[in-house]
Amino acid sequence: MSNDSNLLITGADILGEGRADILVRDGVVSEIGTGLSAPDDVRRIDADGLVALPGFVDPHTHLREPGREDTETIASGARAAAVGGYTAVMAMANTTPVTDTATAAEWIHDKGRRAPHVDVFPVGAVTKGLAGEELAELGLMHRSRARVSMFSDDGKCVHDPVLMRRALEYVSAFGGVVAQHAQDPRLAPHTACCHEGPYSGLLGLPAWPAAAEESIIARDIMLAKAARSRLHVCHVSTAGSVELIRWGKSQGVEVTAEATPHHLALTVELLESYDSVYKVNPPLRAMEDVEALRAGVADGTIDVIGTDHAPHGLHDKQHDFEIATFGMLGLETALSVVSTHLVAPGRMTWRDVAESMSVRPAKLAGLAGHGRPVAAGEPANIALVDPAATVVIDREQTESLSRNNPWHGRELTGRVVATVLRGRPTYLEGRVTDLAEEA
Numbered sequence: 001m002s003n004d005s006n007l008l009i010t011g012a013d014i015l016g017e018g019r020a021d022i023l024v025r026d027g028v029v030s031e032i033g034t035g036l037s038a039p040d041d042v043r044r045i046d047a048d049g050l051v052a053l054p055g056f057v058d059p060h061t062h063l064r065e066p067g068r069e070d071t072e073t074i075a076s077g078a079r080a081a082a083v084g085g086y087t088a089v090m091a092m093a094n095t096t097p098v099t100d101t102a103t104a105a106e107w108i109h110d111k112g113r114r115a116p117h118v119d120v121f122p123v124g125a126v127t128k129g130l131a132g133e134e135l136a137e138l139g140l141m142h143r144s145r146a147r148v149s150m151f152s153d154d155g156k157c158v159h160d161p162v163l164m165r166r167a168l169e170y171v172s173a174f175g176g177v178v179a180q181h182a183q184d185p186r187l188a189p190h191t192a193c194c195h196e197g198p199y200s201g202l203l204g205l206p207a208w209p210a211a212a213e214e215s216i217i218a219r220d221i222m223l224a225k226a227a228r229s230r231l232h233v234c235h236v237s238t239a240g241s242v243e244l245i246r247w248g249k250s251q252g253v254e255v256t257a258e259a260t261p262h263h264l265a266l267t268v269e270l271l272e273s274y275d276s277v278y279k280v281n282p283p284l285r286a287m288e289d290v291e292a293l294r295a296g297v298a299d300g301t302i303d304v305i306g307t308d309h310a311p312h313g314l315h316d317k318q319h320d321f322e323i324a325t326f327g328m329l330g331l332e333t334a335l336s337v338v339s340t341h342l343v344a345p346g347r348m349t350w351r352d353v354a355e356s357m358s359v360r361p362a363k364l365a366g367l368a369g370h371g372r373p374v375a376a377g378e379p380a381n382i383a384l385v386d387p388a389a390t391v392v393i394d395r396e397q398t399e400s401l402s403r404n405n406p407w408h409g410r411e412l413t414g415r416v417v418a419t420v421l422r423g424r425p426t427y428l429e430g431r432v433t434d435l436a437e438e439a
């Protein structure tokens, strides 16, 4: 009887550094070499011309379950993740109800384990109900079955410095990390939706100044330093933020940072269309910010690339720009955007992509079975990428339940061809694999 987690991948270019076959037994890489063979009943993937990378780990995904299952479920988000080459995703806490208790975290964790296409891990809220007033049960979430070690009020900023300090101190006891959505709510209130600069004036849209992000990052770096704790900065968007993080690292502060594919490629000029698909938090910035983010990713100041996949329904997006919801899809297109804007121009190697999309996000979130090298003895979590393929993105061709795709109609270079989770293909030949929900 054939085991569906046995696999032979032939002729893959591992990290873009040399061709080899990859033999998988019982979900684990058993051998890497040339001319490997396997019994006839073992599934084969011909990876001629494809680059093999460790399966991607998204440190920042919004699934909308529980609460808005019309826009994304754990299962649909998991399928979209498989299309994008992901084998693990961190599910943000801003669901309804919020993931702010051990019970809620275990619910996501258990449901995530049954989603067969990707490993889903809950992020815990920092404050109860994301209200920014009282710490959530951080310790209980960590000691629960879900073993939460990453905490975030993402969507909202933990703006009270005393609360932020306590959160950092609290999680340092168990090596946890606080992931901050850096937005000072006085400098950039919820109405702010356009990068402050010539365009906010020209378009007459409420301005979101760079200082609203940078002042929180500067403050949090000082708090993390004093607490000797770990700070992660979500979706960094300005050149000044990159400078601050570079400085924090040079001081030995344990600060990590994330950039999204959209902030690495798209700019504020797109808001001229008033198309709400471009409305996102933090907002699309100027080209000099994009350049600084790219340089930050290339030199490792920005540790990880996170999608901030944020599905929204038509009814929430189809409004005037100022009242539409914030956020854009990202899981299915992330690799293609990174390949087009960073790998093809020579700013990043495939090894660098493996670091920022798999190895470092897994470390950040404390995931043991992910972000491991493609090597014998390691779990067979692998993304196979065709670096030469060009794709024209079509928002209707998606596993997501939402359509707020800012890449619609754009041509990108490089795409995921297959995703393997513990030896089982979750995505192959342009299709998500039929896998039964686990019991």
Ligand SMILES: NC(=O)N[C@@H](CC(=O)O)C(=O)O
Pocket (backbone or CB within 6 Å): 062, 094, 154, 155, 156, 181, 279, 280, 281, 282, 308, 310, 311, 326, 327, 328
């Ligand atoms: N990025 C967004 O614009 N939206 C996110 C929240 C967030 O990441 O801040 C969402 O949950 O929709």
Ligand SMILES: [Zn+2]
Pocket (backbone or CB within 6 Å): 154, 155, 156, 181, 234, 235, 281, 282
């Ligand atoms: Zn956010």
Ligand SMILES: [Zn+2]
Pocket (backbone or CB within 6 Å): 060, 062, 092, 154, 155, 308, 310
């Ligand atoms: Zn987010």
